[in-house]
Amino acid sequence: MPPEIFTLAQTPITAHAFNADRQELAVSLNSNEVQLYSRKGQEWIPTETLSEHDKLITSIDWAPNSNRIVTASQDRNAYVWTETPDPETGKLIWKPTLVLLRINRAATHVRWSPLENKFAVASGARTIAVCSFDEESNWWVAKHLKKPIRSTVLSVDWHPNNVLLAAGSADMKARVFSGYIKEVDERPAPSVWGSKLPFNTICGEYSSPAGGWVHTVGFSPSGDVLAFASHDSSITIVYPGGPTVYTVRLPTLPLVTLSWTSEESIVAAGHDCRPLVYAGSEQGWQEVGTLDDASSSKASEGSRSGFGSSGGVGRLKAGAFATFRDADSRGQNTGSVSSDTKLNTIHQNTITSIRPYDIEGGYVARVSTSGVDGTLVIWDTNEVSALTARMGGVRI
Amino acid sequence: MSVLNIPFRKIDIDKYDEDVLNDEDLYDADPRDPSQVLEEARQRQAAVRSSLAKNNTAEALEIVLENAPYGPNVDEAKEITLSTLLTILNSTKATEITAVIKSLSPDAQDTLMKYIYKGMAMPGWGDISGSVLLGWHEKLTEITGVGSIVRAMTDRRVV
Numbered sequence: 001m002p003p004e005i006f007t008l009a010q011t012p013i014t015a016h017a018f019n020a021d022r023q024e025l026a027v028s029l030n031s032n033e034v035q036l037y038s039r040k041g042q043e044w045i046p047t048e049t050l051s052e053h054d055k056l057i058t059s060i061d062w063a064p065n066s067n068r069i070v071t072a073s074q075d076r077n078a079y080v081w082t083e084t085p086d087p088e089t090g091k092l093i094w095k096p097t098l099v100l101l102r103i104n105r106a107a108t109h110v111r112w113s114p115l116e117n118k119f120a121v122a123s124g125a126r127t128i129a130v131c132s133f134d135e136e137s138n139w140w141v142a143k144h145l146k147k148p149i150r151s152t153v154l155s156v157d158w159h160p161n162n163v164l165l166a167a168g169s170a171d172m173k174a175r176v177f178s179g180y181i182k183e184v185d186e187r188p189a190p191s192v193w194g195s196k197l198p199f200n201t202i203c204g205e206y207s208s209p210a211g212g213w214v215h216t217v218g219f220s221p222s223g224d225v226l227a228f229a230s231h232d233s234s235i236t237i238v239y240p241g242g243p244t245v246y247t248v249r250l251p252t253l254p255l256v257t258l259s260w261t262s263e264e265s266i267v268a269a270g271h272d273c274r275p276l277v278y279a280g281s282e283q284g285w286q287e288v289g290t291l292d293d294a295s296s297s298k299a300s301e302g303s304r305s306g307f308g309s310s311g312g313v314g315r316l317k318a319g320a321f322a323t324f325r326d327a328d329s330r331g332q333n334t335g336s337v338s339s340d341t342k343l344n345t346i347h348q349n350t351i352t353s354i355r356p357y358d359i360e361g362g363y364v365a366r367v368s369t370s371g372v373d374g375t376l377v378i379w380d381t382n383e384v385s386a387l388t389a390r391m392g393g394v395r396i
Numbered sequence: 397m398s399v400l401n402i403p404f405r406k407i408d409i410d411k412y413d414e415d416v417l418n419d420e421d422l423y424d425a426d427p428r429d430p431s432q433v434l435e436e437a438r439q440r441q442a443a444v445r446s447s448l449a450k451n452n453t454a455e456a457l458e459i460v461l462e463n464a465p466y467g468p469n470v471d472e473a474k475e476i477t478l479s480t481l482l483t484i485l486n487s488t489k490a491t492e493i494t495a496v497i498k499s500l501s502p503d504a505q506d507t508l509m510k511y512i513y514k515g516m517a518m519p520g521w522g523d524i525s526g527s528v529l530l531g532w533h534e535k536l537t538e539i540t541g542v543g544s545i546v547r548a549m550t551d552r553r554v555v
Contacts, residue, residue, distance in 0.1 A: 171417065210551040231550050249543055252543055253542060
């Protein structure tokens with residue numbers, strides 16, 4: 001099915017999260033508030049605004065079973081929001097609970113663990129706060145994963161066993177930690193990542209291939225494989241046994257977000273504004289195409305004649321070249337042509353978040369993306385189209 | 397203006413940070429000894445000359461881009477490698493460039509991009525004509541895409 005496209009705002013979307021039945025949506029529109037939407041047919045209707053944070057909300061996650069929202073912000077706080085009846089009116093309202101994060105820099109990313117009894121908050125304080133609920137005091141307390149993180153942690157992802165945690169960091173490393181908390185966790189079964197797993201065990205540490213910040217990390221559905229994308233325009237897939245490490249170099253700008261769609265495929269997106277699909281196994285990985293079939297959008301083929309053959313150049317060169325060529329040989333100032341600023345991708349700016357939307361038996365049939373262009377798109381992961389022929393003229 | 401000139405702005409605050417992150421923490425150091433690196437650079441220079449004498453540009457480039465020196469304390473080896481590389485670039489016919497680049501490994505292509513930028517950053521562009529470096533840059537970008545430029549910018553293993 002074709003992608004569903006929703007323009008939610010003219011401002012960037014810094015984070016988005018759906019509830020369990022995908023009828024409600026929480027986004028941060030580059031501000032200190034969470035905007036909730038409710039789905040009505042083909043539209044998202046704004047419903048509530050959650051205000052408690054003082055600064056930009058960097059990440060949102062919505063626990064599907066316990067229906068709780070957790071938000072992380074640059075104000076160094078996280079809140080857990082629970083829907084409870086208002087004591088006076090009886091109406092359901094979202095009530096925040098403060099989390100004692102004990103970090104002195106911005107919180108950058110937050111994710112619920114699979115059992116929803118813990119969540120992990122990445123931060124600029126070279127720390128990951130693993131938070132669990134303390135029944136006695138009735139608040140969320142944090143234990144810190146500190147060593148050997150040397151810089152801001154940009155993303156976290158939970159292993160399906162509820163204990164292991166992957167983290168990508170600006171010190172150019174992706175790591176796998178144990179986030180085992182005695183009070184809430186059962187002892188995990190041994191896995192490819194190790195068998196003895198006290199808190200803060202380092203189960204794996206992998207460098208980005210050419211020194212880029214690790215923007216995003218993700219465990220495969222089984223948890224046996226780790227993928228991360230870094231700012232050196234590459235995506236790396238790690239099988240911890242050997243370890244066997246595959247790096248796919250991109251011909252384009254860096255990826256900043258990824259989501260596994262099955263044990264053998266990944267959808268990733270970033271500064272090139274289109275979701276790319278990677279497929280592979282323990283024998284090797286490669287790019288197989290994109291979900292954004294540019295030919296179906298409003299692209300005009302004619303204006304990029306002569307650039308199609310050079311494949312893989314990316315949009316920068318062709319766009320700049322066309323501008324100078326028009327100015328030089330035709331005396332045209334393309335700045336005045338409105339179509340010049342329009343990308344022929346669906347997202348008109350960097351995609352900052354990609355998340356599983358529709359999961360059928362361990363296989364992700366649809367993913368959702370949001371980005372700097374204020375657009376939310378839901379993609380069918382089976383609609384993969386080849387990329388090579390179109391690379392030369394992404395910008396018209 | 398005065399705000400920018402206040403002496404406290406020149407204090408090295410990292411000195412007071414117990415857990416300061418240094419450049420060398422961000423990449424794996426070259427395991428080779430600096431003198432060995434220099435020796436290898438000289439050997440490669442000689443090997444490149446003999447490849448060029450045989451008119452084998454692809455082989456010459458492969459030799460010079462393999463195990464390129466990076467990191468601190470190997471400035472002389474870096475200079476030798478750069479000048480060797482610029483000799484190769486300068487002596488290659490424009491029509492051959494694309495085929496030569498295609499024969500390189502992806503690693504070597506990325507390293508070549510680093511050297512092209514290093515060459516362009518030098519005063520006087522390392523005494524070779526600007527069109528040579530720009531020509532190589534254009535052809536290389538056609539093959540590797542802008543991704544290679546991104547990697548040349550992010551990589552702390554500066555050549």
